[in-house]
Amino acid sequence: MRALLDTNVIVDVLQSREPWCEDGQVIFRAAANKQVTGCITAKEATDIHYFARRLFSGQEGADAKARVIVGKLFTLFELIDTQAIDCRKAITSNSPDFEDAVMMESAARSEVDCIVTRNTKDYAGSPVSVYSPSEFVKLLFPSKDSDS
DSSP states (O other), X not given: OEEEEOHHHXXXXXXXXXXXXXXXXXXXXXXXXXXXXXXXXXXXXXXXXXXXXXXXXXSTTHHHHHHHHHHHHHHHSEEEXXXXXXXXXXXXXXXXXXXXXXHHHHHHHTTOSEEEOSOGGGGTTOSSEEEOHHHHHHHHSOXXXXXX
């Protein structure tokens, strides 16, 4: 399964944001263990770098440290290009959030199986399935108790 992770899921893990980081960490481990193919868009990479650099604000080498983090994400996750056609389609979509519309168009064109985001309501009308991180973790690792 290929899952496109929204920026908020990545940043939740990088910044250890409670209560969301735990599900994100499970998804990161699943990607590392090849139980799922996690994906991010090229456009997200710049946003993630920005947030990572802010983590090290005021420290020497903040940009270099942020680049190391983004580089590690590139080894963990598949990088999906954001193309002009994604932006052109998104601008005419019914989505109230242009950035999310671009993500949906990139996901559809790249034929990912789903988008994982904390803001599922912002992805109404997505051409691919959308899950919250906790829903996605349950999909990946269904509880054995649900069989009884």
